[in-house]
Amino acid sequence: MPTITHFVNNATWSGASDRTTDIINPSTGAVAGSVNLASANDVDVVVQAAAKALPGWAATPPAKRATVMFEFRDLLKKNIEELAVLLSAEHGKTIPDAKGEIARGIEVVEFVCGIPQLLKGEYSEAVASNVDSFSVRQPVGVVAGITPFNFPAMVPLWMYPVAIACGNTFILKPSEKDPSVVMRIAELFAEAGLPEGVFNVVNGDKEAVDALLDHPTVEAISFVGSTAIGEYIYGRGTGNGKRVQALCGAKNHLVVMPDADMEQVVDALIGSAYGSAGERCMAISVAVPVGEETADRLVEALTPRIRALKVAPYTDPESELGPVISKQSFDKINDYIDQGIAKGAELVVDGRGISLQGYEGGYFIGGCLFDRVTTDMSIYTDEIFGPVLSVVRAETYDEAVDMVNDHEYGNGTAIFTRDGDAARDFWARARIGMVGVNVPIPVPVAYHSFGGWKRSLFGDHHIHGMEGVRFYTRLKTMTTRWPSGIRSGAEFNFTGGKDV
The missing domain is CATH 3.40.605.10 (Aldehyde Dehydrogenase; Chain A, domain 1)
Structure with missing residues (x-):
């Protein structure tokens, strides 16, 4: 080796x-x-x-x-x-x-x-x-x-x-x-x-x-x-x-407005919450739908997509979700899932218990989806760093903005909407270092700069x-100041003023 x-x-x-x-x-x-x-x-x-x-x-x-x-x-x-x-x-x-x-x-x-x-x-x-x-x-x-x-x-x-x-x-x-x-x-x-x-x-x-x-x-x-x-x-x-x-660290929110294109939202969340097994500081780990009807549509559309994710090692060209990095991370993520269930969150999709033939010792966790998460739960407050998405329902847009701003982390956030006024208000008010509008992972291009706010x-x-x-x-x-020799009468020829 x-x-x-x-x-x-x-x-x-x-x-x-x-x-x-x-x-x-x-x-x-x-x-x-x-x-x-x-x-x-x-x-x-x-x-x-x-x-x-x-x-x-x-x-x-x-x-x-x-x-x-x-x-x-x-x-x-x-x-x-x-x-x-x-x-x-x-x-x-x-x-x-x-x-x-x-x-x-x-x-x-x-x-x-x-x-x-x-x-x-x-x-x-x-x-x-x-x-x-x-x-x-x-x-x-x-x-x-x-x-x-x-x-x-x-x-x-x-x-x-x-x-x-x-x-x-x-x-x-x-x-x-x-x-x-x-x-x-x-x-x-x-x-x-x-x-x-x-x-x-x-x-x-x-x-x-x-x-x-x-x-x-x-x-x-x-x-x-x-x-x-x-x-x-x-x-x-x-x-x-x-x-x-x-x-x-980070705990990045994606706010879903009632007018958002739900298909676009679901595509965005599948990539941003579960890509790289959620081991990203810019992963979206909290979805904040505004209104009960928006939340119901979101969860209904997300559920089958998460269940269909192909969990496999990197050697499988069809793999969409690989293992997490270590046994320590694997155990920590599973512990957070247990805490969420114990606190009353609804585990809509449970990605635990995956065993792949020939890879039984691997650290695989499938996509997990919690609904009806509240802001006092550890699965909301803490950075889990795994393929776990929490849905926290907001009654109003202002409640969603306050939720983003009240969290101790301020790395990234996003809003999905067709309303330009709402989008502009959101990026202006968000106390977050990187903000996306209909962009789920707002990582700046190389000639801009990457970084968060708060902790x-x-x-x-x-x-x-x-x-x-x-x-x-x-x-x-x-x-700098250079005395002007011309004004002081100094001579600048090579012979000190004498004829050659």
Whole structure:
């Protein structure tokens, strides 16, 4: 079985630590390999490699950095089939899901191919007599990213291409549950012509995370994951004087107005609630139909579609819903379902108890649908991170808006309606970072920025787009005055005023 190590100076590196953890195939529950877990000393070696590479890379003209990014983009596209299989084998999501994830990551690489334009400063002439002022953006230094299991390719690609294009060097600490696709992408980045030490991967657990948070040479940390861990990373990182962005948990609502196209709504919910087994921070996990009649129509239309979902491993080309990532996640999701039933919610579709021939040990849960959920239930308040959709009935539009705004999370939300006035009022009033109108998963394109509000984000900057450029650079402003030699009578010829 393979052992995944680290990637430093454009080559694999085992490190000094002898600690490892198993990589589990979620379709079978069997051990598929192992991954090395870095010690604090291992992390220091990687940081020093990144620090050594920093001056040369920061001084590289942005246009030359862009050349590497263009080549990297082409290699990602050329190898997307291989990358998708690596990803699905360890995560469990379907091949189309994996390809879609990688494609969204490639979009960010394409965005930073324009880094010379993105780093343009501002210039003001004559802010005072003979005084000019201008600003530039310069790299932060050695920066790091800590990324989750649910998007092992896309989320890292939302971080390090932006950071590296801006002139920083980068250390990625991916999830230890599915590290193989990250390592292969690192090899492609090196093949694209990236100098040694500019992009590095250190695999590990909390020891590696804490070492990055505490290391004095690491200037900034990007994180995507749960709120509890994100709050910890933000507190410890900023306590050590680092710039930190932590994108965290979510409970995303989709409001269904009485005039909505119900077929469109159902299609949207099937993809947004059950795609990738619900393991998305932008998954729609709460549907809020306005009015009893709307709710009844929604549940009636959803039920057969959820029951018809094909649950299977990624190797089945007809699979629509793969396993969840681990036994721990499997048990947690089942516990939430039990809690919902105990509190009186109506389990309309029960996706539990699935056993697939040859995959009896896999972590499969089919689509689940709860109706008549109330806002005091744990299946409403908590992020379940599984294929569980709750229907919470609202009597009025205002009640639905208040429900969205009163939740502690503020990552994403959506409204489905034909009424432009209602749609505009909704996006204007929603205290949420990303809002969709007849769009179920309002993830911004690469040249806009991704991020939530409230307890879905700690820090001031969203990820990728211009917010990403601002996070990975520091603004420097210069004010200059040059005494006018002409007015003072100074001579400018090479002979000091004497004839040749």
